Amino acid sequence: MPWRNQTAENMGSDVYHVNAIKYNPDLDQIAFSSPELNEIFIIDHSTSTKEAASHTGGRWGKGGDFLYRWGNPKNYHRGDSTDQKLYNQHDIRWIEKGAPGEGNLTLYNNDIKNRDGLNYSAVYEIVPATDKNGNYVIDKGKAFGPEKPFWKYTAPDTVSFWSSFISGAQRLQNGNTFINEGAKGRFFEVTPEGKMVWEYLNPFRGEMRMPNGDPIPAVPLVYITFRSNFVAANHPGLINRKLEAINPQPKPFVLPPASAQARQ
Numbered sequence: 001m002p003w004r005n006q007t008a009e010n011m012g013s014d015v016y017h018v019n020a021i022k023y024n025p026d027l028d029q030i031a032f033s034s035p036e037l038n039e040i041f042i043i044d045h046s047t048s049t050k051e052a053a054s055h056t057g058g059r060w061g062k063g064g065d066f067l068y069r070w071g072n073p074k075n076y077h078r079g080d081s082t083d084q085k086l087y088n089q090h091d092i093r094w095i096e097k098g099a100p101g102e103g104n105l106t107l108y109n110n111d112i113k114n115r116d117g118l119n120y121s122a123v124y125e126i127v128p129a130t131d132k133n134g135n136y137v138i139d140k141g142k143a144f145g146p147e148k149p150f151w152k153y154t155a156p157d158t159v160s161f162w163s164s165f166i167s168g169a170q171r172l173q174n175g176n177t178f179i180n181e182g183a184k185g186r187f188f189e190v191t192p193e194g195k196m197v198w199e200y201l202n203p204f205r206g207e208m209r210m211p212n213g214d215p216i217p218a219v220p221l222v223y224i225t226f227r228s229n230f231v232a233a234n235h236p237g238l239i240n241r242k243l244e245a246i247n248p249q250p251k252p253f254v255l256p257p258a259s260a261q262a263r264q
Helices: 258-263
Strands: 020-024 029-034 039-044 068-070 090-093 103-114 120-126 151-153 168-171 177-181 186-190 198-203
Touching: 029 090, 090 168, 103 168, 103 177, 120 177
Parallel strands: 020 090
Antiparallel strands: 020 029, 029 039, 039 068, 090 103, 103 120, 120 151, 168 177, 177 186, 186 198
16 A cells, blocks of 8 residues: 655555654653554653653653553563454543543554454553552563553444444543444544444535546445544533534435446
8 A cells, every 4th residue: 555655765654654652741751552463552751852862861761762552562572462452553642621430541452353353443441550659660571551451441242343443432521431433434422331322424525526627436435534523512612602403404315326436
């Protein structure tokens, strides 16, 4: 697959394909996600360029070393394939202040393997172990914890919730979790117990065209949504604005039957 940063000398520039990055100003740390490595990482934002090239310096004293990593310990020789937790994950973020689980990490685990071949997705909340000074703890010879997520959401039948790429999740102030099942363009909110509160399917397929202006024929996944953020009705940006549902609602695009496509 071509990548926009490829060069004639390096046709595989996007080796690790970082798909999410989040900054925590209180900790002065950056979290990011690599789906190719099936891991999330945390680094020290406070380091200088010189310190980042070493193993010392910065607020957390480890220079450019990873402060924390989770999801696939075989990458750093602390486990094997049976210890892998993440599969093509997206949207790593810290839970915001004031929300239940404040300071914990959430992510969308996209493509979890299933014995019968029907892969599925899950949303995880994880709580990294830290010492009294806030340093991430790893025991000698072992991988970074936790062994299991603190909280997770999967569909009741497991396989009906699945997006092998893109997608995301966000913990809300009311304790529920807002989820974007990206490949389907599906948005929904679940309670801590996993009960769905509401659901919405993206009705917009956009206008996909070739560089010369010719329309691109309809294909599967035209409603995909890379990531989404929940905007509460009391958000400062909505003050003095009247919130109304679109009326009439846009008509959903329906893919013509195969016979009709052949005639076209």
